[in-house]
Amino acid sequence: MVPHLATALTGPLLTLERRFLDNETAIERWLRGQWLEHAPPFYCSVDLRNSGFKLAPVDTNLFPGGFNNLDPAMLPLCVQAAMSAIEKLCPEAKNLLLIPENHTRNQYYLMNVARLAAILHHTGLNVRIGSLLPEIDRPTTLALPDGQSLTLEPLRRFGSTGDDGLGRRLGLASDPSFDPCAILLNNDLSAGVPAILENLHEQFVIPPLAAGWHARRKSQHFAAYRRVAREFAALIGIDPWLIDPEFAVCGKIDFQQRAGIECLAENIDKLLHHIRAKYTEYGITATPFVVVKADAGTYGMGIMMVKDASEVRELSRRQRNKMAVVKEGLPVSEVILQEGVPTFESVDEGVAEPVVYMIDRYVVGGFYRVHTQRGPDENLNAPGMHFKPLAFETGCSLPDTTQNPDAPPNRFYAYGVVGRLALLAAAHELEETGET
Template identity: 35%
Template sequence: MNSEMIKTKEMLDAFVCHRWNDINKYIDQMMSTLPTPIYSSVDIRESLDKYAPVDHNMYPAGFNNVCSLDLEACAKEFKTQIKALKSDAQTIAIIPESHTKNLFYLDHLAILSKTIREAGFTVIIASPDQALFQESPKLALVSQSQYDVEIVQLKEVNNELFAGETKVDVAILNNDQSSPLQMPWKSITTPIVPTPLIGWFARQKIKHFSFYNKVVLNFADKFQIDPLLLEAQFSSKENIDFSSKEGVEELAAEVDKLIAKVGEGKSIFVKASQGTYGMGIMVVKSGKEILEMNRRERNKMDVGKNKIKFTSVIIQEGIETAIRYDDMPAEVTIYLVGGKSLGGFMRANQERSSTDNLNAKGAVFRKYCISEIKQNNDYQCKEAVYSIIARLSTWAAALEIEEALK
């Protein structure tokens, strides 16, 4: 227990750096009985006065942006996690997104496959999407970085998964299911992680950040930390139709309420609760801007990936990033395997300001090695804090999964 309340970012940095082992031990203890996602990634903003996760990805892309040292650490943890699911597992299927024309996503699939292969497994990329196999039972693709990527058909036979003709021991889902995959998930006996029951057809950002708030209050109470150092304030609004403008006036009122709490002049992020891939996001400074949205702006907020209709939003305090990379505003994304922060990158965007959504056209990435953080390494304090924030966010995701599996 601390002798005094941690009330500033500087105090938090020093505390995490010098109590690194105790903090991680406590998070391990709290997550030990929860269904922790096998992997995830967390987007983190750092302002002048706080840190906050702004998104949690249960089915992350972007492993191609993780440094080679951290990929080695990821491989070791993948081995531990997969063996815990099935001790004699040999063949792993990665179930991908269907947007095979995205060459950077194919880079990600190539590196994720290589990482799991280096953990000692046979890896096959296999999709249940029949539309991919109209001309051939397998796809032979080449990624942006010229990696060969082969995708075969995933089938369910007698409640077990097969990649082509090969029986799958464990399947790793890398499809966020904005549009649900047509598979009898509940009857399949092959272990599938993360659970397919929590894709974006069912998941809500509102729920994740509500769980994150509970996690932060628990963690802050344990270590006597001001919880506002660890999260963005938020509210939510449901039953909105941006096309017909139904619920838009109430949304504008919610924006103004949050501005009254966080202070005039602050940016507010309005995000579709089921939004992914940086879609369904707008940044405003008043409720009036919501009321004055033009048709093009409303259309962007109305429909997202795979034509999913957005009807609920999270209204979130904008965290103006204090991080700069090559004089561009930047934010950090941390990658976790088994709930442990093991890799990451910095996302920067010359075309955006420090208050904008940086996950947009113009984004560039810098690899960010974090897998060898040690206690009392003062030069790693920032990386240590990002790592802990990401772990807290993944603790919240584990609570989401626990609820979905009930």
């Protein structure tokens, strides 16, 4: 299922998709070589925006929380990819401890945890779910809307004691015999790293702790993506701007006290100037805009769209308060300014954007994020959104050169290529932190 496109099938994007098709062999060979040099994250999701003239990632999540939104037809591919990832990290693994976000009421998220646990179970692992919530002091079973149930268990440290006074391995308080080889985080650590996860001995923590939002920055990711995009663009002979959103960063900012607002406005002006120049080059008549968002964090919080720098100079108190905090009430002190990429895809009479899911180096599915109350130049990761699974009938890796560039297998292949470029950028990020 490919959405209705509001743009005519001409112009830069159609040309870009055709270039992907014509260079499939070179692209796959290049990516294969990249994975020999750079270990991909265990899993990843990438939000894409397709403007009809540009196809680019706008966010990359190393703790994806929407596996429940994938089409069930993609589960065998998920299992195969997870098996590949586990074999690289801990080939003799028997037990895996999955640590989710601190949610007990968000049932859609818990369905994601259940789906993820099922995928890992099918790889031959004994999977248990350990909770960081202090109120989970005994095994607690939660009923899910789809008829499944999920059991959360309290964590404990055991084994010989380290310098921090804690046992050097992590397991379950309710089952002392459960000794996991690997610990998979589905918690983005926005509020920092709990002591119970630090200084573990001979246990793989994946993704590494440095991938959490307490340390990671979107600006670092997009700097890495820029390098990847330029090398890739040179490989197939395209303008890297077609797959790379412009971005900028400013110094520290305090929205409530209006500190750093003038710096923010000046950088927005510069970024809009660059975008207008590219629009002129490609004959694009749309109005450019900039997305201002927290440099760390997720859940679509701390985001605003700006078409003129005066908009940030004139923020109301309500707007400043909305921008000042993100998930778990954490204050925003750093922001990234990103070129706004409008979306011209629509599904179910709503504006849509594709989200691509990957495990190891493989695209394993995705879905459209759809919002019937938002426009093509607005944030769709907001209350009122819903999801439409993408079956990716060919696994997103088998384009059909006999069809038009925008035919389903070719459109999905384009999604998969750009998604894997963002995955590769994330691999560079982790290397730069000294973590893999």
